[in-house]
Amino acid sequence: MITVDPVIIALLAIVAVPFVGAIIMGLDRRLTARMQGRVGPPLLQPIYDVLKLLRKEPIVVNRVQVVYACLHLAFMILCVVLLALGQDMLMVLFVLAFSTIALILGGMSVRSPYSRIGSQREIMQMLSYEPILILMMVGIYLINGSFMARDILVSGKPLLLSLPLLFPAFLLVMTIKLQKSPFDFATSHHGHQEIVKGITLEYSGPFLAILEIAHWYETFLLFFIATMFWATSIPVGLLIAAVCFFGVILLDNIVARLTWPWMLRFMWTAGLGLAATNILWLYI
Amino acid sequence: MQMYIILPLLLIFGPLLFGVLVMLAPGWRFKTPLIVLSALVMIAGAVLLALQGSFALSIDARIMKALPLIELLIIAAIIYIGFRIKKWLVIGLGALQLAIGLASEMLPHAAHEHVSALNVDLLSMIMVLIISVIGSLITVYAIGYMKKHEAHGPEQMRSTGLFFLFLIGFLGMMNGLVLSNDLKLLAIFWEATTLCSFMLIGHDRTTAAGESAYRALWINTLGGAALMLASLLGAAGGGPESLDGLVAGGALLPLALICLAAFTKSAQLPFQSWLLGAMVAPTPVSALLHSSTMVKAGVYLIIRLAPGLGDTRLGQVVAITGAFTFALASAMAVSQSNGKKVLAYSTIANLGLIITCAAIHTPLAYAAAILLTCFHAISKALLFLCMGTIEQSIGSRDIEAMEGLMRKMPVTTVIAIIGMVSMMLPPFGMLIGKWMALEAVIMSPLVLFLLIMGSALTVVFWSKWIGRIQTVAYHPSYKVEDVPFSMFAAKGILLSGVVVATVTVVPFFKRIIGPMAVAAFSGVEVAPRSWDLMKSVDSFIEWPLFAMLGFVVLVLLLTIKGINKSHVREPFLCGENLEGARTTFEFRSLMDKGESARIRSYYLNPLFGEAHLTAWANPVAMALIFVMFGVIGK
Known part of the structure; x- marks a missing residue:
């Protein structure tokens, strides 16, 4: 096997990942448009958007929000780097949590009721999905005997076969993290959110671009984790990611937004129940 | 002598x-x-x-x-x-x-x-x-x-x-x-x-x-x-x-x-x-x-x-009791708006976590227990000192009343934010300890589940609090508050303690705590898996975290000065912002009437209210203590 310098892998991940993320987002917009009977924007529209945002005048409400925007992006990148280096996956989750909390605090740092409500709801989202993600890593450990991402293939068997109930739970998490209906209450891709743009409302220009780029990384990260469920064969893994992608967008277009108390209840019963059941039989 | x-x-x-x-x-x-x-x-x-x-x-x-x-x-x-x-x-x-x-x-x-x-x-x-x-x-x-x-x-x-x-x-x-x-x-x-x-x-x-x-x-x-x-x-x-x-x-x-x-x-x-x-x-x-x-x-x-x-039933029950306290005290902290009470519940929760780590009987958990004890002491002391200063200044312990604290006492607020962040986020010691704890208890499903729920809840109450105190409108400069030198010095030293401890957490683990755990468990029978985990944590590379944090600081230092008053706009309120309003939460509503929007944090009282959680958690904890004595005779 060819060994590549980890620094090169990391740099490659930092540069290539946002493009993949942007293309996934572009595909999302196309597919959504088709489902709604529209033609939709060009595939690279997310990149065009961000390039335009970056050239705009920096407008802020205060300086604090800039700090958090940068932290959000930096730690999102760090997640991808750690994963690319095959590091401990629990740590990756904690770094991801850091990134999300930076986003939340950025939304709360401004005196805007909409942004604050968005942040509060984002906290509730974290509370709903964080335990499931950690349980997923526990499941992976129980199969592979290691928390390291580089040991993902150790068991030689696709994870999906051992974690069949954790996979739908992860799909729910993915729907929340991608800000899709019925869970898009902190912020939404669509312009019909009752709290306007929620958590990202007070960001504009280059700082909004930073958040968008971070979202590319995050999108990639989520689909990458989806492929890990069948890491033994890359085509099957990609197929699984594609099915997830289609499922999430379909769900986004056919269901209405619900409320966060409903989400918390649902995720702590159905989501956590699925995950815990799956973990339980791995222990026995 | x-x-x-x-x-x-x-x-x-x-x-x-x-x-x-x-x-x-x-x-x-x-x-x-x-x-x-x-x-x-x-x-x-x-x-x-x-x-x-x-x-x-x-x-x-x-x-x-x-x-x-x-x-x-x-x-x-x-x-x-x-x-x-x-x-x-x-x-x-x-x-x-x-x-x-x-x-x-x-x-x-x-x-x-x-x-x-x-x-x-x-x-x-x-x-x-x-x-x-x-x-x-x-x-x-x-x-x-x-x-x-x-x-x-x-x-x-x-x-x-x-x-x-x-x-x-x-x-x-x-x-x-x-x-x-x-x-x-x-x-x-x-x-x-x-x-x-x-x-x-x-x-x-x-x-x-x-x-x-x-x-x-x-x-x-x-x-x-x-x-x-x-x-x-x-x-x-x-x-x-x-x-x-x-x-x-x-x-x-x-x-x-x-x-x-x-x-x-x-x-x-x-x-x-x-x-x-x-x-x-x-x-x-x-x-x-x-x-x-x-x-x-x-x-x-x-x-x-x-x-x-040892690997006794007694140890297992003690671990479960600690984990139970960790999860429940964290949940109760979510429902509190009294700052000192949040700190108190967080202390109780973290002590539970330390007890769990000490009782779970693996070298990694033992090391985590000591790490957590050290880091909790520094961060919590810092937070209480900040809380005391805040209370004496604004005359209230209510988190909701701490809105705009950043303007009134910027230095204390920033120190408090760092203190709170150090309780929950990487690369700070508490999180490193919690991470080690989660990995160390992996073979005890019940304990693990309680710890996972507790960790998720921890994030909720800290981030709510940070969000409240840092909210601020744009100000070109801040006036440093007047705090007695002795209070300022103590906080300053503790803050540098937090920073130094964070930067040195991995060497500290590798040089001192790790060998201590190995020595304490030499000759004691433990599952071979727990030694593997110890090794995997030992090989943890922390520099990317610090590198990234340093990079962000650098970028911010270079860019933030460039942002000045000309770039600042009022937040969107779905109505005209009131000119000269005390807070920008006030906007012009129907018939030119001034309207003030007030956003409280979520406290989830129906779910995590102190009174009704305590009502069943105390009997359960009591029962666990009886079980603790019961398993000895078995």
């Missing part, structure tokens, strides 16, 4: 001496230098002791013979207090202690002469450092705080001199507690800390203070009785009356009794009420009780006994 004999004595009795001097000193002109001097002496003593290396110290048999007398005096003090405050419960518990004490005097002491009375090893050195350094900083902070408190506090409160006697003396008693190996000596220091905390909590002599002090007294006296009973049973079984004797002996009943004592001292469910009540005391007391002293005595004991708990 050699240096190594003087140092422990200095650390134990020095504070008492300084406390008396401070009490007798007239006015702040003499008190202030004495307090600072005592802090310097303590810190120097602790550092010298750490440099000295491990040793054991036996005390002259004649002095050891006097110990029962001292014990008797302390019990008499407890009973006297019971009569003074007219509480039969305290008198009864005092009488129980007396009975146990007398019974143990009836027994022949075969092994007594052979044990070393004081043990200075790595664990006690770390504890002495925590107590002496952080505790002393808190006494320095108390100078500025008590000056204000004297002026604004309730009229009937005790004299400030007496306050400092107990505050500084407390540190000496704690040092004694973590250094003693002899169980009799341990029990004496244990009761002494209980008495100190009773006096400190009751300092203001208000009705609330009186009640809280009473609760702290009876709960901790109960723990003290359990500890004495453990010592008695150890002696009755012919075993040695020392901590290392208990660890080596492996008799489970004394261990369980000591765990019970630790639960009371560390305010684990169902004994949490005394620590919650303790917040009525002046803030330096809370800071001391929560960070470096008192509650740390409990977890210290369990860490000390951890190798002895």
Whole structure:
């Protein structure tokens, strides 16, 4: 096997990942448009958007929000780097949590009721999905005997076969993290959110671009984790990611937004129940 | 006499001496230098002791013979207090202690002469450092705080001199507690800390203070009785009356009794009420009780006994009890809007986590327990000191009232934010500890599940709080608030402590804590998987985290200056923003009327309300304690 310098892998991940993320987002917009009977924007529209945002005048409400925007992006990148280096996956989750909390605090740092409500709801989202993600890593450990991402293939068997109930739970998490209906209450891709743009409302220009780029990384990260469920064969893994992608967008277009108390209840019963059941039989 | 004999004595009795001097000193002109001097002496003593290396110290048999007398005096003090405050419960518990004490005097002491009375090893050195350094900083902070408190506090409160006697003396008693190996000596220091905390909590002599002090007294006296009973049973079984004797002996009943004592001292469910009540005391007391002293005595004991708990059912139940406290106390913290109460519940939760780690019986968990003890002490002390400053300035403990704090006291707010972040996010020590804990308990599903839920809840209450205090409109510059130098210095040193501890967490683990855990578990049977986990954590590379953080700081330093008033816009309010409004939450609504939008945080009271969670959590915790004793007989 060819060994590549980890620094090169990391740099490659930092540069290539946002493009993949942007293309996934572009595909999302196309597919959504088709489902709604529209033609939709060009595939690279997310990149065009961000390039335009970056050239705009920096407008802020205060300086604090800039700090958090940068932290959000930096730690999102760090997640991808750690994963690319095959590091401990629990740590990756904690770094991801850091990134999300930076986003939340950025939304709360401004005196805007909409942004604050968005942040509060984002906290509730974290509370709903964080335990499931950690349980997923526990499941992976129980199969592979290691928390390291580089040991993902150790068991030689696709994870999906051992974690069949954790996979739908992860799909729910993915729907929340991608800000899709019925869970898009902190912020939404669509312009019909009752709290306007929620958590990202007070960001504009280059700082909004930073958040968008971070979202590319995050999108990639989520689909990458989806492929890990069948890491033994890359085509099957990609197929699984594609099915997830289609499922999430379909769900986004056919269901209405619900409320966060409903989400918390649902995720702590159905989501956590699925995950815990799956973990339980791995222990026995 | 050699240096190594003087140092422990200095650390134990020095504070008492300084406390008396401070009490007798007239006015702040003499008190202030004495307090600072005592802090310097303590810190120097602790550092010298750490440099000295491990040793054991036996005390002259004649002095050891006097110990029962001292014990008797302390019990008499407890009973006297019971009569003074007219509480039969305290008198009864005092009488129980007396009975146990007398019974143990009836027994022949075969092994007594052979044990070393004081043990200075790595664990006690770390504890002495925590107590002496952080505790002393808190006494320095108390100078500025008590000056204000004297002026604004309730009229009937005790004299400030007496306050400092107990505050500084407390540190000496704690040092004694973590250094003693002899169980009799341990029990004496244990009761002494209980008495100190009773006096400190009751300092203001208000009705609330009186009640809280009473609760702290009876709960901790109960723990003290359990500890004495453990010592008695150890002696009755012919075993040695020392901590290392208990660890080596492996008799489970004394261990369980000591765990019970630790639960009371560390305010684990169902004994949490005394620590919650303790917040009525002046803030330096809370800071001391929560960070470096008192509650740390409990977890210290369990860490000390951890190798002895072994892979027993008892250990498993203790771990579950700790994890249960961690999850439930975190949930209760979510529903609190009183800042001090949030801090208190977070302390209770983290102590539960430490106890779980100590009891789970893997080297990695043992290391995590020690790491968490250190980092929790620094961060929590810092947070309490910030909380005290904030409370004295805005006159409220309510988190909702802390809106706009960034404008009023920018330095304190930034320090508080760093303190809170250090409790929950990477790369700070607490998170590293929590990460190690999660990996270490992987083979105990129930414990793991409780820890996962607790961690998720932890993030909720901290981020809500940070979000509240940092909210700010644009200001080109900030006016630094006026805080007494002593308070500022203590916070500054603790803040640098947090930063230094964070940067050095991995070397600290690799050089000191890791080898300690390996040594503690050498020759003890543990699952081979837990050694693998230890190795995997050992190979953790932390530099990308710091590199990224450094990179962000660099980018921000370069860009943030470029943002000025011309880039600033008012937030969107779905209506015209009111010109010159006090807050930008005010906007023009129908018929040009000014309308103010107010956003409260979520407290999830129906779900996590303190009253109804406590109503079932306390009985469950109580049941777990019964189970703890039940499994011994099995």
